[in-house]
Amino acid sequence: MTEDRNASWREELRKSMKPKERTAIERVPMNELDPVLRARSRDEVNQGLTAEQAVTEAKRCLDCGKPSCMEGCPVNIDIPGFIKNIERGEFAEAARVLKKTSSLPAVCGRVCPQEKQCEGSCIHLKMNSKPVAIGNLERFAADFERNSGKASLPECRSSNGHKVGVIGSGPSGLSCAGDLIKMGYEVTVFEALHEIGGVLKYGIPEFRLPNAVVDAEIETLRRLGVKFVTDCVVGKTVSVSQLREQGYECLFVGSGAGLPRFMNIPGENLINVLSSNEYLTRVNLMDAGNPETDTPVFRGRKVIVVGGGNTAMDSVRTALRMGAEKATIVYRRSEEEMPARLEEVHHAKAEGVEFLTLHNPIEYIGDDKGRVKAVRLQKMQLGEPDESGRRRPVEIPGAVEVLEADMVVVAIGVSPNPIVPSSIEGLNISRKGTIVVNDDMQSDSIPTIFAGGDIVRGGATVILAMGDGRRAAAAIDAYLSR
Amino acid sequence: MNRIVKKERFSEKVVRLDVEAPLIAQSRKPGNFVIVKIDDKGERIPLTIASADTERGTITLVVQAVGHTSARLCAMEEGETIAHVVGPLGRPTDIRNYGTVVCACGGVGTAPMLPIVEAMKKAGNRVIVVQAARTKELIILEQQMKQWADEVVIMTDDGSYGTKGLVTNGVENVIQREKVDFCVTIGPAIMMKFVSLLTRKYDVPTIASLNTIMVDGTGMCGACRVNVGGETKFVCVDGPEFDAHQVDFDQMMTRLGAYRDLEAVEMRKPLR
Ligand SMILES: Cc1cc2nc3c(=O)[nH]c(=O)nc-3n(C[C@H](O)[C@H](O)[C@H](O)COP(=O)(O)OP(=O)(O)OC[C@H]3O[C@@H](n4cnc5c(N)ncnc54)[C@H](O)[C@@H]3O)c2cc1C
Ligand SMILES: Cc1cc2nc3c(=O)[nH]c(=O)nc-3n(C[C@H](O)[C@H](O)[C@H](O)COP(=O)(O)OP(=O)(O)OC[C@H]3O[C@@H](n4cnc5c(N)ncnc54)[C@H](O)[C@@H]3O)c2cc1C
Ligand code: SF4
Ligand code: SF4
Ligand code: FES
Numbered sequence: 001m002t003e004d005r006n007a008s009w010r011e012e013l014r015k016s017m018k019p020k021e022r023t024a025i026e027r028v029p030m031n032e033l034d035p036v037l038r039a040r041s042r043d044e045v046n047q048g049l050t051a052e053q054a055v056t057e058a059k060r061c062l063d064c065g066k067p068s069c070m071e072g073c074p075v076n077i078d079i080p081g082f083i084k085n086i087e088r089g090e091f092a093e094a095a096r097v098l099k100k101t102s103s104l105p106a107v108c109g110r111v112c113p114q115e116k117q118c119e120g121s122c123i124h125l126k127m128n129s130k131p132v133a134i135g136n137l138e139r140f141a142a143d144f145e146r147n148s149g150k151a152s153l154p155e156c157r158s159s160n161g162h163k164v165g166v167i168g169s170g171p172s173g174l175s176c177a178g179d180l181i182k183m184g185y186e187v188t189v190f191e192a193l194h195e196i197g198g199v200l201k202y203g204i205p206e207f208r209l210p211n212a213v214v215d216a217e218i219e220t221l222r223r224l225g226v227k228f229v230t231d232c233v234v235g236k237t238v239s240v241s242q243l244r245e246q247g248y249e250c251l252f253v254g255s256g257a258g259l260p261r262f263m264n265i266p267g268e269n270l271i272n273v274l275s276s277n278e279y280l281t282r283v284n285l286m287d288a289g290n291p292e293t294d295t296p297v298f299r300g301r302k303v304i305v306v307g308g309g310n311t312a313m314d315s316v317r318t319a320l321r322m323g324a325e326k327a328t329i330v331y332r333r334s335e336e337e338m339p340a341r342l343e344e345v346h347h348a349k350a351e352g353v354e355f356l357t358l359h360n361p362i363e364y365i366g367d368d369k370g371r372v373k374a375v376r377l378q379k380m381q382l383g384e385p386d387e388s389g390r391r392r393p394v395e396i397p398g399a400v401e402v403l404e405a406d407m408v409v410v411a412i413g414v415s416p417n418p419i420v421p422s423s424i425e426g427l428n429i430s431r432k433g434t435i436v437v438n439d440d441m442q443s444d445s446i447p448t449i450f451a452g453g454d455i456v457r458g459g460a461t462v463i464l465a466m467g468d469g470r471r472a473a474a475a476i477d478a479y480l481s482r
Numbered sequence: 483m484n485r486i487v488k489k490e491r492f493s494e495k496v497v498r499l500d501v502e503a504p505l506i507a508q509s510r511k512p513g514n515f516v517i518v519k520i521d522d523k524g525e526r527i528p529l530t531i532a533s534a535d536t537e538r539g540t541i542t543l544v545v546q547a548v549g550h551t552s553a554r555l556c557a558m559e560e561g562e563t564i565a566h567v568v569g570p571l572g573r574p575t576d577i578r579n580y581g582t583v584v585c586a587c588g589g590v591g592t593a594p595m596l597p598i599v600e601a602m603k604k605a606g607n608r609v610i611v612v613q614a615a616r617t618k619e620l621i622i623l624e625q626q627m628k629q630w631a632d633e634v635v636i637m638t639d640d641g642s643y644g645t646k647g648l649v650t651n652g653v654e655n656v657i658q659r660e661k662v663d664f665c666v667t668i669g670p671a672i673m674m675k676f677v678s679l680l681t682r683k684y685d686v687p688t689i690a691s692l693n694t695i696m697v698d699g700t701g702m703c704g705a706c707r708v709n710v711g712g713e714t715k716f717v718c719v720d721g722p723e724f725d726a727h728q729v730d731f732d733q734m735m736t737r738l739g740a741y742r743d744l745e746a747v748e749m750r751k752p753l754r
Binding site: 192193194230231232233236237238239258259260262264268269271272274275277278281282286287292293294295296297298369370417418419 | 505506509519523524525526550551565566567568569570571697698700701702703704705707708709714719733736737739740741744745
């Protein structure tokens with residue numbers, strides 16, 4: 001909560017400017033690379049705010065008594081608390097306030113769908129002005145701390161002799177491990193891939209979330225004593241019962257939703273039709289765009305990406321950076337229903353991505369070598385709202401067109417990866433393949449198993465995964481210190 | 483880091499590597515494979531676990547040089563390390579007492595067949611191996627096969643060893659000669675396709691071990707997908723073995739060529 005709202009410095013700060021003066025300040029735009037240049041480069045598009053810009057933006061925040069923004073944040077970050085520290089120039093203190101709630105502020109500041117969460121609930125919107133740039137400020141404070149080289153290592157309680165295992169090194173696993181190590185547990189993270197970081201590494205591209213940001217978080221965890229075992233598929237390399245025999249009293253499962261969905265339409269197995277997971281893994285994790293590495297990746301000239309989420313935006317913008325002349329989003333609803341972050345849609349457009357909404361692929365057409373050469377698209381219109389509250393796309397009978405493409409990336413969602421859940425006997429798994437847990441992220445069937453992130457929610461968000469990991473850590477602590 | 487503790491050359495293009503991987507050695511079963519990544523810049527490629535030594539904590543890989551990464555592996559020496567080995571992946575072979583089993587293999591399919599031959603024999607089957615290659619020098623692992631198989635039939639395209647003919651000729655001879663209850667086939671896709679067509683004609687249930695292109699090997703990317711009985715399956719998690727009579731081998735062969743032009747570029751690179 002905003003506990004030090006009544007601190008004298010904060011009261012003075014509030015009085016130093018009239019609310020009217022604060023709301024009169026224009027929202028400080030993020031510094032961005034030029035769209036033409038950046039569309040051919042892997043450099044981060046958003047360059048961050050300068051200290052001066054951050055202080056100016058922080059002044060726009062009214063330090064509300066009942067901050068509605070906090071209700072919009074899934075983990076209730078003390079938003080005015082950190083922003084007011086930025087306003088008074090105490091950037092390290094701002095980072096400390098963030099870290100009380102979030103273990104990955106540099107990541108969430110960059111990738112949260114702020115317009116639907118914190119910023120979407122900022123009081124400014126009610127006054128017809130743009131919301132405070134909470135995400136940009138969060139990123140500023142976290143980057144400041146990291147770049148200062150003075151990021152203090154959090155204190156750890158002395159070892160309590162209990163061993164806990166974490167399966168998966170995505171945001172949920174990393175946050176769970178971070179909290180447990182601070183509480184004095186001996187923590188080992190098991191990761192199937194050769195790299196730590198989950199989707200933050202293999203999915204979200206460098207131009208949106210540089211690996212260096214994620215690596216800094218991992219390095220901190222290492223220094224605190226978290227052990228990482230890569231190339232270890234739990235359920236294959238070691239079983240959960242073997243881990244129990246090795247003394248792991250509780251396990252946190254954060255194995256994500258890494259199972260790509262396809263549409264089961266004709267031609268989907270043609271060459272150069274691939275899942276966004278495959279495409280992004282080749283380019284991000286395997287660095288296939290770099291001629292020095294051995295992994296190949298096809299450089300499509302006319303690329304179609306199917307879907308309207310963050311994964312689709314990441315894929316289509318990656319295609320541009322891999323040299324596509326034409327990169328098109330094909331989405332079956334209208335732009336309004338697109339689940340992607342607003343900023344990504346804007347960025348994609350500025351970079352020259354074309355948007356073909358209300359179209360849905362029904363067939364891929366191949367050439368004589370079995371490679372995709374065109375896509376048959378069904379035109380759609382919006383009908384009644386469906387259970388997600390969004391208007392349902394319905395076919396316009398007979399309205400079919402054909403679009404040329406030499407590469408198609410399918411980004412229509414993911415399902416939970418079944419390897420871990422199906423390897424634990426007696427574990428309660430939902431029809432959708434997710435692990436069923438209670439409010440403490442504890443399995444209702446096996447009390448020593450906790451789970452969170454996408455394996456519990458299906459494809460969700462980084463901040464929710466992070467929050468789950470922390471909640472599970474607290475619950476594991478409570479369970480083991482009964 | 484996984485150290486190569488032993489290397490043996492079977493032919494110009496085929497080597498056997500014993501690699502340290504104690505956890506995998508313990509949990510692997512016949513039919514399982516690993517994904518190997520040589521170093522930082524390396525590609526991830528799948529290789530079958532040919533055998534394992536739990537005491538030494540090693541697994542045996544038999545690698546045929548077909549492209550950049552497999553050639554690099556074949557050029558590695560004892561004492562060198564492979565940065566990443568992950569596994570065991572895939573479903574193990576469904577080993578049962580079927581009666582008489584024909585194991586039809588060729589090329590790179592020979593090495594992965596070895597542990598299956600051993601397991602089938604131990605399960606009480608009569609095991610007949612039909613092993614094929616273009617020419618005598620390319621026949622590998624014959625002695626190791628003989629250790630377990632009741633009979634090893636060698637076929638060469640040019641007749642320089644064993645009987646002249648294709649693997650399918652060898653299999654057909656066996657089927658015509660005695661009752662065959664089950665067939666396992668591993669090798670180039672085109673070979674598996676023709677073995678499958680043949681055994682379908684004789685109604686012999688057959689499984690094929692598919693060697694598609696893979697990236698992660700855990701069901702995450704879908705690069706390995708194949709059409710089996712009209713449904714899309716992921717070879718790394720649903721396979722690698724499938725009912726051969728249901729597999730769309732033509733589609734699989736097309737997909738195997740997905741990176742052919744790009745791989746040709748990689749192959750001109752000097753081996754690091
Ligand atoms: C391309 C893309 C873009 C996205 N963009 C955004 C965004 O902008 N904002 C946002 O909030 N969210 C975004 N998301 C969603 C977000 O990344 C996920 O919700 C989040 O990463 C889930 O975290 P997690 O910890 O549950 O799992 P993951 O990040 O999926 O990590 C799971 C890890 O577990 C490992 N694992 C799986 N099985 C095993 C096993 N058997 N043994 C050992 N390890 C195993 C996996 O290899 C992986 O490393 C995006 C997702 C993608 C794919
Ligand atoms: C489950 C599984 C188990 C396997 N077990 C073994 C094994 O025990 N020993 C072994 O030597 N190989 C095995 N393979 C095949 C091996 O993975 C490939 O030979 C290897 O990936 C080729 O990589 P490369 O970089 O050397 O060649 P690339 O440069 O990738 O390819 C060179 C040429 O080989 C062709 N090719 C590529 N991949 C394959 C493939 N999977 N099968 C046939 N031809 C291919 C390409 O079309 C290309 O023309 C297995 C494959 C799978 C899926
Ligand atoms: S964590 Fe995300 S939702 Fe919460 S305040 Fe930060 S950017 Fe907003
Ligand atoms: S609602 Fe907006 S103005 Fe109010 S405290 Fe939150 S960020 Fe500041
Ligand atoms: S190799 Fe990626 S899903 Fe099979």
